[in-house]
Amino acid sequence: MRRDNLKAAVIGKDGRTSAIERCLLKSPRVAKPLLLFSEWQSRQATENILRRARDEKPDFVIVGPEQPLADGIVDALQELGILCVGPTQSLARLESSKAFTRDLLSKHRISGNPQYQVFRSITGIQEYLNHLGSYVVKPDGLTGGKGVKLSGAHLFSTNEALRYCEELFRLGHSAVIIEEKLDGEEFSLQSFCDGTHVVDMVVVQDHKRAGEGDTGPNTGGMGSYSCENHSLPFLRDSQVRDASAINAAVAGALLKETGHKFKGILYGGFMATRNGILLLEYNARFGDPETMNVLSLLETDLVDICEAIIEEKLHDMPITFRRQATVCKYVVPHGYPDNPVKAARIDLSAVPAESPNLKIYPAAVREREGALFMTGSRAIAFVGIGATLAEAEIIAEQAANAVKGPVFHRRDIGTSDLIQKRIEHMMSLVAL
Numbered sequence: 001m002r003r004d005n006l007k008a009a010v011i012g013k014d015g016r017t018s019a020i021e022r023c024l025l026k027s028p029r030v031a032k033p034l035l036l037f038s039e040w041q042s043r044q045a046t047e048n049i050l051r052r053a054r055d056e057k058p059d060f061v062i063v064g065p066e067q068p069l070a071d072g073i074v075d076a077l078q079e080l081g082i083l084c085v086g087p088t089q090s091l092a093r094l095e096s097s098k099a100f101t102r103d104l105l106s107k108h109r110i111s112g113n114p115q116y117q118v119f120r121s122i123t124g125i126q127e128y129l130n131h132l133g134s135y136v137v138k139p140d141g142l143t144g145g146k147g148v149k150l151s152g153a154h155l156f157s158t159n160e161a162l163r164y165c166e167e168l169f170r171l172g173h174s175a176v177i178i179e180e181k182l183d184g185e186e187f188s189l190q191s192f193c194d195g196t197h198v199v200d201m202v203v204v205q206d207h208k209r210a211g212e213g214d215t216g217p218n219t220g221g222m223g224s225y226s227c228e229n230h231s232l233p234f235l236r237d238s239q240v241r242d243a244s245a246i247n248a249a250v251a252g253a254l255l256k257e258t259g260h261k262f263k264g265i266l267y268g269g270f271m272a273t274r275n276g277i278l279l280l281e282y283n284a285r286f287g288d289p290e291t292m293n294v295l296s297l298l299e300t301d302l303v304d305i306c307e308a309i310i311e312e313k314l315h316d317m318p319i320t321f322r323r324q325a326t327v328c329k330y331v332v333p334h335g336y337p338d339n340p341v342k343a344a345r346i347d348l349s350a351v352p353a354e355s356p357n358l359k360i361y362p363a364a365v366r367e368r369e370g371a372l373f374m375t376g377s378r379a380i381a382f383v384g385i386g387a388t389l390a391e392a393e394i395i396a397e398q399a400a401n402a403v404k405g406p407v408f409h410r411r412d413i414g415t416s417d418l419i420q421k422r423i424e425h426m427m428s429l430v431a432l
Contacts, residue, residue: 001059001060001083001306001307001310001311002307003029004028004029005029005030005031006029006030006031006059006060006303007030007031007035007056007057007058007059008024008030008031008034008035008058008059008060008061008062008303009034009035009036009037009053009056009058009060009061009062010024010034010035010036010037010061010062010064011037011038011040011049011061011062011063011064011065011068011073012037012038012040012063012064012065013036013038013039013363013364014064014065014288014363014364014377014378015288015289015291015292015330015361015362015363015378015380015381016064016065016286016287016288016289016291016292016361017064017065018361018362018363018381019291019292019295019296019359019361020062020064020286020291020295020302021034021036022295022359022361023295023298023302024062024302024303026301026302027301027302027303027304028301029301029303029304030303035052035056035058037049037052037053037061040065040067040068040071040073046068046071046073046076049068049073050076050077050080053077053080053082054080057082058082059083060082060083060084060085060306060307060310061077061082061083061084061085061086062084062085062086062306063084063085063086063264063285064285064286064288065285065288066092066095066096066142066283066284066285067142069086069087069089069092069095069096069284069285070089070092070095070096070142071089072088072089073086074086074087074088074089074092075088075089083310084263084264084310085263085264085265085306085309085310086263086264086265086284086285087262087263087264087284088260090258090260091254091258091260091262091284092284094250094254094262094266094282094283094284095142095281095282095283095284095285096141096142096284097140097141097175098138098139098140098177098281099118099140099175099177101279101281101282102116102118102177102179103118104250104253104254104257105250105253105279107253107257108249108252108253108256108257110246110249110250110253111242111245111246111276111277112246112270112277112278112279113278113279114179114180114182114278114279115132115179115180116177116178116179116180117177117178118140118175118176118177119165119175119176119177119178120174120175121169122162122165122166122169125161125162125165125176125178126158126162128178129158129161129162129178130158132178132179132180132181134151134152134180134181135150135151135161135178135179135180135181136148136149136150136151136178136179136180136181136182137149137150137155137161137164137165137168137176137177137178138176138177138178138179138281139168139171139173139176139177140173140174140175140176140177141173141174147168148218149161149164150181151181152181182271182273182278182280183273183274183429184271184272184273184274184278184425184426184429185205185232185234185235185271185272185422185425185426186205186206186269186270186271186280187203187204187205187232187235187243187269187270187271187272188203188204188205188206188224188267188268188269188270188287188290189201189203189240189243189244189247189267189268189270190204190265190266190267190268190286190287190290190291190294191244191247191248191265191266191267191268192265192305192308192309192314192319193247193251193262193263193264193265193266193309193314194261194263194308194309194310194311194312194313194314195251195255195260195261195262195263195312196251196252196255196261196312196315197251197312197314197315198244198247198248198251198266198314199314199317199319200244200247201294201321202226202230202293202294202297202321203226203227203230203231203232203235203240203243204224204225204226204232204287204290204293204294205224205225205226205232205422206221206223206224206269206287206289206290207221207222207223207224207410207413208221208222209222210222210332210336210337210410211410212410212411212412213412213418217337217338218337219332219336219337219378220288220337220377220378221287221288221289221290221330221378222289222329222330222332222378222409222410222413223289223327223328223329223330223381223396223409223410223413223414224289224290224292224293224327224328224413225293225325225326225327225328225389225392225393225413225414225419226293226294226297226325226326227325227389228323228324228325228387228388228389229323230321230323232422233419233422233423234272234419234422234423234425234426235272239272239276239277242276242277243268243270243277246268246270246277246279247266247268250266250268250282251266261312262284263309263310263312264284264285264309265283265284265285265286266282266284267282267283267284267285267286267287267290268282268283269281269282269283272426273429274429274430289328289330289381290328292326292328292359292361292381292383293326293328293383294321296326296359296383296385297321297322297324297326297385298319298320298321299320299321299322300317300318300319300320304317305317305319324385324386324387324392325385325386325387325388325389325391325392326383326384326385326392327383327384327389327392327393327395327396327397327413327414328381328382328383328396328413329381329382329384329396329397329399329400329409329410329411329413329414330363330378330379330380330381330400330409330410331346331378331379331380331381331382331400331403331407331408331409332377332378332379332407332408332409333374333376333377333379333406333407334406334407334408336376336377336378336408337377340374340376340377341374341376341406342374342375342376343373343374343375344373344374344405344406345371345372345373345374345405346365346372346373346374346379346380346403346404346405346407347372347403347404347405348372348380348402348403348404349404350402350403350404351382351399351402351403352398352399352402356385357384357385357386357392357395358382358383358384358385358395358396358399359382359383359385360380360381360382360383360399361380361381361382361383362379362380363377363378363379363380363381364376364377364378364379365379365380374405374407379407380403382396382399382400383396384396384397384399384414389414389416389419390416392414393413393414393415396413396414397411397414
């Protein structure tokens with residue numbers, strides 16, 4: 001790949017892949033236009049991607065979403081001799097199988113696991129639920145961020161939890177993971193990984209719940225923020241280092257376990273607790289919405305980074321991010337996530353124009369006859385960038401609030417009131 005005029009391809013159609021595309025288009029090393037593979041959710045779609053890849057022969061492919069990784073798209077592309085930024089199907093189990101990941105950390109004695117147990121039938125689940133008292137139920141498989149249920153928030157009795165486990169088995173999940181319910185503050189740490197070396201990105205906090213004040217159902221993520229110091233207000237430097245060490249250790253464990261190198265994005269979802277940093281889950285690709293935060297700040301050419309990942313030379317690659325704060329807010333259709341309106345038109349005429357301090361990333365929208373229509377999921381992400389978090393939040397809020405149509409967004413993401421609650425929450429845990 002050590003040349004210019006490269007033919008790059010991206011798989012995906014969401015805010016995350018819009019951010020990836022934007023970075024690639026900025027690179028002087030990439031030929032225009034990009035190859036975009038926006039459909040992947042069926043066998044025919046996968047075959048169409050492979051047929052196009054054979055015809056167009058991209059120099060490299062970045063895989064955005066989790067489903068094509070779990071389906072083995074990287075394996076298939078590699079058989080065609082096409083280089084990929086994204087793990088093979090076996091390595092993508094880090095995300096597609098929560099049981100695999102928990103057992104990987106346990107086997108290789110990597111810190112970060114809460115108490116957990118993997119069940120492949122309903123036998124023994126009730127006793128373990130009673131043993132934990134407070135618990136989390138997770139299906140073993142991809143859930144789009146919506147299949148995890150917590151006692152006290154989604155499940156209000158042991159019987160209700162048992163019925164949910166039975167439902168998961170009926171739906172075809174091979175295993176259910178029961179974990180202790182953790183108390184703390186969540187954060188995301190994404191790392192570029194070439195199979196041996198990892199380079200961390202900016203720490204971000206995502207907001208999964210649909211409603212303000214962290215209420216309502218879980219979603220794929222309503223928005224996120226990052227701070228100008230690349231940490232978060234409730235985190236100590238030592239906690240960030242602990243999360244970074246877990247990402248690095250997992251890269252090594254994957255190599256020992258499978259004999260293959262993970263080349264792509266290691267994305268750890270962590271929780272800062274009174275007992276240290278614990279792992280909630282791993283993703284095997286860029287996060288959505290966190291990618292919009294970090295790539296909006298990326299100073300290094302993303303193509304150079306992809307080349308270093310593919311050639312296993314990340315340790316020779318200086319990667320830098322601007323020292324600014326970001327706030328990302330997703331505008332979503334009414335009823336999202338459970339019963340979203342579809343095919344509704346939205347009007348962006350009052351939205352401020354893009355600028356160095358405002359980035360607009362289209363996601364689940366389609367343009368038709370000059371108008372923009374939502375397809376039922378998160379529609380458009382707005383990222384405000386500023387010297388301070390307060391400045392970035394105002395920019396993002398003004399843009400998101402200007403969208404006209406049957407939409408809503410979380411106005412509280414990145415606000416001082418919500419962040420102060422996070423800080424006070426962590427302080428209360430330390431005081432216990």
